[in-house]
Amino acid sequence: MISKKNAEHYVWGQQCDGWRLVNEAGQSIIHERMPAGTSEMRHYHVFAKQFFFVLSGVMTIEVNGELHTLSMHEGIEVKAKQPHQVFNRSNEEIEFLVISQPNTKGDRIAVE
Structure with a gap:
């Protein structure tokens, strides 16, 4: 069984949290939390x-x-190769799942 309580945890960006629920070569499932007013690159x-x-x-x-x-x-x-960015423009934190196929490790290209 896996949950936020026992999953691998990491901090990213502006005080955002991630928990790796599934971390395999062919797929990853991450539970993420973003405080109000934060965004990713x-x-x-x-x-x-x-x-x-x-x-x-x-x-x-x-x-x-x-x-x-x-x-x-x-x-x-x-879809792959589509530039994207998540924002929390609300006054409350958000929590969401990110399901990736295959895993995104080493597969992220920054866009300005």
């Missing part, structure tokens, strides 16, 4: 496609220049 993945699924709060995600607002229990797929 815009990037894309050469090989991996990703699915973002909101567990709580309201997420703003830019995909290929188009903004999407996702509420609790809504998700969006980001």
Whole structure:
């Protein structure tokens, strides 16, 4: 059994948290938490496609220049090579799952 309590934890960006629930070559599943007013860097993945699924709060995600607002229990797929960036523009933290196939380790390219 895996949960936030026993998964590998890491801190990224501006006080954001991640928990690696599944970390295999062919797939990763990460539970992430972003405080209010935080964002990640815009990037894309050469090989991996990703699915973002909101567990709580309201997420703003830019995909290929188009903004999407996702509420609790809504998700969006980001295909390989699509530039994307997640923002928390709300006043409350957000939690979400990021499901990647294959794993994104070494597959992230920063975009300005």
